[in-house]
Amino acid sequence: QSALTQPPSASGSPGQSVTISCTGTSSDIGGYNYVSWYQQHPGKAPKLMVYEVIKRPSGVPDRFSGSKSGNTASLTVSGLQAEDEADYYCSSYAGNNNNVFGTGTKVTVL
Amino acid sequence: QVQLQESGPGLVKPSETLSLTCAVSGYSISTAYYWGWIRQPPGKGFEWIAIIYHSGTSFYNSSLKSRVSISVDTSKNQFSLKLYSVTAADTAVYYCARRLWEYQFDYWGHGTLVTVSS
Numbered sequence: 717q718s719a720l721t722q723p724p725s726a727s728g729s730p731g732q733s734v735t736i737s738c739t740g741t742s743s744d745i746g747g748y749n750y751v752s753w754y755q756q757h758p759g760k761a762p763k764l765m766v767y768e769v770i771k772r773p774s775g776v777p778d779r780f781s782g783s784k785s786g787n788t789a790s791l792t793v794s795g796l797q798a799e800d801e802a803d804y805y806c807s808s809y810a811g812n813n814n815n816v817f818g819t820g821t822k823v824t825v826l
Numbered sequence: 827q828v829q830l831q832e833s834g835p836g837l838v839k840p841s842e843t844l845s846l847t848c849a850v851s852g853y854s855i856s857t858a859y860y861w862g863w864i865r866q867p868p869g870k871g872f873e874w875i876a877i878i879y880h881s882g883t884s885f886y887n888s889s890l891k892s893r894v895s896i897s898v899d900t901s902k903n904q905f906s907l908k909l910y911s912v913t914a915a916d917t918a919v920y921y922c923a924r925r926l927w928e929y930q931f932d933y934w935g936h937g938t939l940v941t942v943s944s
Binding site for chain 1: 859860862870871872873876877881885887888909921925926929930931934935936937940
């Protein structure tokens with residue numbers, strides 16, 4: 717399976733919103749409502765931020781929200797804070813118990 | 827608190843076999859869920875490698891399937907990865923993680939860097 721496509725970078729000022737897209741195919745994102753998003757700070761393990769497209773694990777601020785339309789999923793970070801500066805990766809179920817990850821987006825807080 | 831810890835050699839020679847183990851604490855592998863391996867080449871994104879259930883049922887990334895083997899040892903509450911005939915392209919940070927029924931990975935190890943070099 718091919719990696720999901722994300723923009724290499726995104727940025728916003730503190731308090732603003734930034735939206736990251738994640739484009740796949742009908743065999744992954746478009747075929748299932750099993751998209752998850754991960755935040756990774758440099759040198760750290762990834763942290764689950766969103767799962768099943770729109771759900772947030774306990775402890776994740778509601779500033780993080782997910783959505784999906786067709787073969788494209790999105791993660792929006794509202795009210796940007798300095799600690800939101802990180803790399804973000806999407807992932808989708810791709811059938812036959814396989815997962816596929818996105819190419820990653822570096823979010824910069826200006 | 828679920829914790830995962832990867833262990834194994836940090837340096838492997840080309841054409842040899844990469845072997846890693848993930849020790850799980852705070853949760854019994856035999857209870858539920860799939861357990862898997864994911865890697866991240868330096869400066870790049872993640873690649874899903876394989877997952878396994880406590881019964882031994884396993885699934886592999888088709889692009890790596892011919893070179894990968896995943897196994898589980900429920901008595902030690904750990905699972906392992908073997909990657910055969912490695913090349914420099916297999917140099918990456920290897921993570922182990924727990925995958926829930928909705929296909930998300932909720933707990934990850936800290937990751938271990940494996941370099942393939944002579």
